Amino acid sequence: MPEVMFAGPDGRLEGRYHHSKEPGAPVALILHPHPLHGGTMNNRVTYSMYQAFQKLGCSVMRFNFRGVGRSQGRYDGGIGEIGDAAAALDWMQAVNPGHGGLWIAGYSFGAFIGMQLLMRRPEISGWVSVAPPANHYDFGFLAPCPCGGLMLHGDADELVPETAVRKLVDKLNTQKGVHVDYRVIPGADHVFASHADVIADAVDDHCGKAIARKQMALAAD
Template sequence: MPEVMFAGPDGRLEGRYHHSDTPNAPLALVLHPHPLHGGSMNNRVTYSMYRRFQEMGFSVMRYNSRGVGRSQGRYDGGIGEISDAAAALDWMQMVNPNSTELWVCGYSFGAFVGMQLLMRRPEIRGWVSVAPPANDYDFGFLAPCPCSGLMIAGGKDTLAPESSIRKLVDKLNTQKNVEVDYRVFEQADHIFAKQIRQITDAIEDHVTVRQAFFLSVEAEED
């Protein structure tokens, strides 16, 4: 789990990167929760998602956004943090120039940043959003959402209420060629203290299904 430092738009950013042994392996970028509420790349949910992508054979990265840990700069209300995510993605693509499958995965505030990145980078083929703060942030920018993905909510989450996430899912599912795999863990609050394994199992299940779909589409094109 090598430590990496890479250039961000407001100074150097600190990350952890695992390079897959598989040539041209798929890539995953994992984004942490809100930095003003203790969010960092070492958050338990963030770390667990990172590990599961690693176990699935991905080259995967988690990193601290500006002002967190050893990353330079200061919190920028989400705007600069989107630029940080883009810089992390640039770094991964520089290291893996021939990889053709890219996923973005975020938890809480990281889910908001990840979905913003999704709209800016058409090469992203899949996404995972865990407890996106749909009641605090306007996700109307997902119009249209460029691809399908996985969304996870906690039934007892008071910070990112399931009802607000469900409204977002319903809206996305009306869009052409978009299908949100929506999973609600009824006993989970925003911390998901007892549902980490459920989250990572859901991610593996969803990614496996989507990868089979990618292969079928590629076979038809050939």
């Protein structure tokens, strides 16, 4: 997994990138948890999603938001971090012309940033949100949500009540043309201490099926 450094809005950003050998492979960007609470691109859940997308044949990158690791700049309350994610997406699209679809996957704070990016970048074709902090941030901006995706949450999450996430899912599922695949992981808390493999399996199942459907549709055209 080659280390990459790319230009962000507030300095250079550090990432790890895997380039698929398959022409026209899908692209996936992974976003880590809150920078002020120990979140980095090496977080267990972030890394598990990175590996899952890699196994699906995607070109995939995880990176450190500004002020984390070797990424320059300082924490900006979420606004600047959306810009960081957009810069990462720009970099990935530049090195993957003709890609077969674009995925955004985030965990906790990264899920919030990912959904913000989803609303700004219509080319994103699928998303994964793990433990979205629905009780800490207002997700009302998802109106309308551009497309369906996968949402994962633990029923023992001590920071974000499962009921708050279910309320968000129910609201999204009332929107026309949007279906959220919501999976509650029994016994999992907010850090998914012993459930990272369950998250990887869910990503493999949901995203693998979606990628296969798109490939079949393209082949039929």
